[in-house]
Every structure is written in structure tokens, then in C-alpha cells.
Amino acid sequence: PVVDRVVAEAHAAAPLGEPDLRGALGAVVGAYVDFLQGDPGFVRLMAWEALHESRRSGPARPPHSTAMQDALDGILAALPGPRRPPAERRQLHITTIGLCFFPFAHNDTMLAGLGVDAHDARFRAARVRHIVDLLAAALA
Numbered sequence: 001p002v003v004d005r006v007v008a009e010a011h012a013a014a015p016l017g018e019p020d021l022r023g024a025l026g027a028v029v030g031a032y033v034d035f036l037q038g039d040p041g042f043v044r045l046m047a048w049e050a051l052h053e054s055r056r057s058g059p060a061r062p063p064h065s066t067a068m069q070d071a072l073d074g075i076l077a078a079l080p081g082p083r084r085p086p087a088e089r090r091q092l093h094i095t096t097i098g099l100c101f102f103p104f105a106h107n108d109t110m111l112a113g114l115g116v117d118a119h120d121a122r123f124r125a126a127r128v129r130h131i132v133d134l135l136a137a138a139l140a
Contacts, residue, residue, distance in 0.1 A: 002031040003067045007074030015080035021139065024078075025132045028071040029100060033128055036104045037119060043104045069093045079139060092135070099131045 006027045013020040036043055072093055076084055084092075103111055103118035111118055118127075 002027055003071040003074070006071050010075050010078035014078035016075070016078045018136065018140070021075070021079065022132055022136050024071075024075045025135050026128060028068065028075070029096065029131045029135070030128050032068060032097075032100045033124055033131075036100060037124060040104070043101070046101070047105050068097060072096060076139075092138075096131070096135065099134070100127075103127060 006024050010016055010020070010024045016024065069089075073089060076089060076092070103116070103123070107118040116123060118124075
């Protein structure tokens with residue numbers, strides 16, 4: 001899958017310079033955006049869980065997927081300098097998912113009001129570029 005390829009390429013290029021970092025981030029972000037764009041049922045299910053399941057108490061649930069976190073951790077491990085603390089890695093994971101997920105969760109509400117369609121190919125390309133720009137700047 002994308003995660004294994006990105007992590008392997010990041011480690012092969014370590015320490016990652018700007019072009020390699022942007023390429024690795026682009027692959028991960030692009031794959032996640034493609035997944036969200038291609039599976040609107042997943043987006044609806046996550047929104048439904050946020051509305052209904054949060055009322056349920058009990059033990060913490062396991063993560064839905066660790067693919068994004070694994071990919072980001074692999075990229076971070078290949079960057080020059082000291083390793084980032086777990087709390088910072090977790091925040092990067094949350095930020096990345098939020099930046100990718102929001103347009104699909106709110107395509108018919110906030111984005112429609114802005115005249116934007118998250119399923120448009122031009123929007124997809126611009127969104128991936130924007131997220132990669134933000135993440136690359138944050139990790140520089």
C-alpha cells in the first residue's frame with residue numbers, strides 16, 4: 001500500500017530534503033484525499049459516529065486506522081534533526097486528518113455556501129497542494 005511505499009522511500013532518502021519531504025507528504029495526503037473522495041459512506045459514517053456514538057460511555061475504542069499515523073511517523077523519522085515527541089506527532093496526525101476530512105464532511109454545507117465542490121478534480125489537486133504546503137512549512 002501507499003504507506004509502506006512512502007515509508008520505504010522516505011527512509012531510503014533520509015535525511016529528507018525539501019523535495020523528498022514534499023513528495024512523501026503529497027503521496028500520503030493524496031492517497032487519503034482519494035480515499036475520502038471515493039468513499040462518501042465512510043465520511044458519513046464518521047460524522048454519524050461523532051454525533052451519536054460519543055454519547056456512549058465505556059472503554060476507549062481502538063483507532064479506526066493507523067495508516068496515516070504510520071506514514072507520518074515514517075516521514076518524521078526520516079527528517080534531519082532530533083525526533084519529535086509523541087504529543088507533537090499526534091497533533092500532526094490530527095491536523096492532517098482534519099485538513100483532508102473537513103471538505104468532504106462539509107461539502108453540502110459550508111463548502112456549498114462558498115461555491116466549492118470537494119469532488120471537483122481541480123479542488124482535489126489544489127487541496128492536496130495546500131495541505132502539503134502547510135505541512136512542509138510546519139516541518140521545516
